[in-house]
Amino acid sequence: MSRGKLVLFEGLDRTGKTTQSDILVERLQPDVTLIKFPERSTEIGALIDRYLKDKTFELPDQAVHLLFSANRWEMAERIKQLLLQGTHVVLDRYVYSGIAYSAAKHTDKMDRSWCLQPDRGLPRPDLTIFLTSDDAENELRAGFGEERYEKSEFQQEVKRQFIEVFKALEDNSQEQNLVQIINITGKSVEQVANEVWELTEPVVRAPTDSKNTEILY
């Protein structure tokens, strides 16, 4: 039996990551599990949830960064087990959100390379799909502004950080097509879902490459 594939959706808030993850999970049934980060149901996840919802709950930005990473490490063994038993795992956010949101806070003392360090050794996605948009239309979606980070200037800086992360990843990687960018501007949910499937289907069908299983940047 070949191992399952790890497929990651990354992007700014309200670009449809959750909708697209749900659609992809339906298409990959029955051997598939969805994991969303932050995983708010764990002990560390509960602290993160409180930090995101309660803007009076202050923590040093470095500590917050390490909590998000620790939350991934809490789930790492489960992700590996699922993949080894032949189950595909779809992730809604992961290490690249960790880098982009933290580096957007402090481009100097918490630069992208500082941010990556605690995630080194986590399972590496077989495919990362970055959902982006040209404009601020995502702000208009319901609920925007309720949680920490949901501010348009901050989102612009996060977007800049994501673009830099993926550029570096493309330059450093020996393999092609690990990261795919979908611009959702003007597209329907179905159109984006079809593009996602065109990118994902060959990856899930491909034979498993046992090398290079740890996170890259």
Ligand code: 2DT
């Ligand atoms: P959701 O709105 O998707 O629940 O995310 N975030 C997320 C970080 O700052 N670092 C991370 O490592 C991860 C995974 C992005 C809640 C917010 O958490 C941010 C938005």
Ligand code: MG
């Ligand atoms: Mg959000």
